[in-house]
Amino acid sequence: DADVTQTPRNRITKTGKRIMLECSQTKGHDRMYWYxxxxxxxxxxxxxxxxxxxxxxGEISDGYSVSRQAQAKxxxxxxxxxxxQTALYFCAxxxxxxxxxxxxxxxxxxxxxx
Amino acid sequence: xQQVKQSPQSLIVQKGGISIINCAYENTAFxxxxxxxxxxxxxPALLIAIRPDVSEKKEGRFTISFNKSxxxxxxxxxxxQPGDSATYFCAASLLQGAQKLVFGQGxxxxxxx
Numbered sequence: 001d002a003d004v005t006q007t008p009r010n011r012i013t014k015t016g017k018r019i020m021l022e023c024s025q026t027k028g029h030d031r032m033y034w035y036x037x038x039x040x041x042x043x044x045x046x047x048x049x050x051x052x053x054x055x056x057x058g059e060i061s062d063g064y065s066v067s068r069q070a071q072a073k074x075x076x077x078x079x080x081x082x083x084x085q086t087a088l089y090f091c092a093x094x095x096x097x098x099x100x101x102x103x104x105x106x107x108x109x110x111x112x113x114x
Numbered sequence: 115x116q117q118v119k120q121s122p123q124s125l126i127v128q129k130g131g132i133s134i135i136n137c138a139y140e141n142t143a144f145x146x147x148x149x150x151x152x153x154x155x156x157x158p159a160l161l162i163a164i165r166p167d168v169s170e171k172k173e174g175r176f177t178i179s180f181n182k183s184x185x186x187x188x189x190x191x192x193x194x195q196p197g198d199s200a201t202y203f204c205a206a207s208l209l210q211g212a213q214k215l216v217f218g219q220g221x222x223x224x225x226x227x
Contacts, residue, residue: 004157033214040123042203043158043217058214090157101146103215105157 003027006091006106014114019078021109023091031094032074033103034058034066036087043090049074081113117141118206120218128226133191135221137204142185144206148215149178149189152201161202162189194225 003026013019023032034046045058047066055066063085067075078085088110092103120137127133139147148163164171164178164187171178177190191198204218 035217037220040219042120042219045214048214092157101163102148102160103150103158105159107155107157 004091004093004104004106006089006109008109009107010110010112012112012114013081015082017081019081019111021076021089021091021111023074023076023106024072025091025093025104026072027093027095027104028071029093029095029104030071032068033092033094034064034074034076035090035092035105036060037090037108038087046076046089078111078113081111083113086111086113117216118204118218120204120221122221123219124222124224126224126226127191127194129194129196131194131225133189133194133198133223133225135189135202135204135223136186137188137206137218138184138186139206139216140185141206143208146207147178147180147187148205149176150203150205150217152203152220154200158201158203191223194223196225196227199223199225 005024007022030051033048035043037043044060046064048056049068052068065077088108090108091106118139149161150158151161152158162173162176164180166182169180175192180187202221205215207215
């Protein structure tokens, strides 16, 4: 199975600060995703990338940006954090080569914006 | 627009009982319906999945029932155990192409010993 590592695991920040969440994977999967999880709302897609040169907006991309620095690294940035971005953030990879069969998730980053 | 609606939001079942979680979808083009299981402090992990060419898929104590005409599918956990306590997400997508997985709202399942 893919080893998907997210850092940090927890982060508390203040409104207006810039925050970067990092994700790395060791299995060479081309597709990577960022989701946020909120109680009662499930998992919502923020951004996804099919390869290093391909970045796509998801369902809720406003207020976020991403960088695919390498096949193994996909970072999520909040340029100016706001309290309603407090959530549990997950990075995921997809080894299926276009078949959407299985996502491998990291353990998440709990972000609190005060 | 919530393309996949999941219920209930939370569920408490006694050990040995049957846990049932329901999902309904809107997009008739969806052709892949997975369920993910998430334990506290962990990311979701694929549990079981079904394609709409079958009405039921069983893996151990976990069964997906699929009703294409009603655009509904459900997860049944037989002989529920305390170790099954977790959050469960249904999802839907197109198996091919750029359509991403769309997740339901999640169900927090608690199995009482």
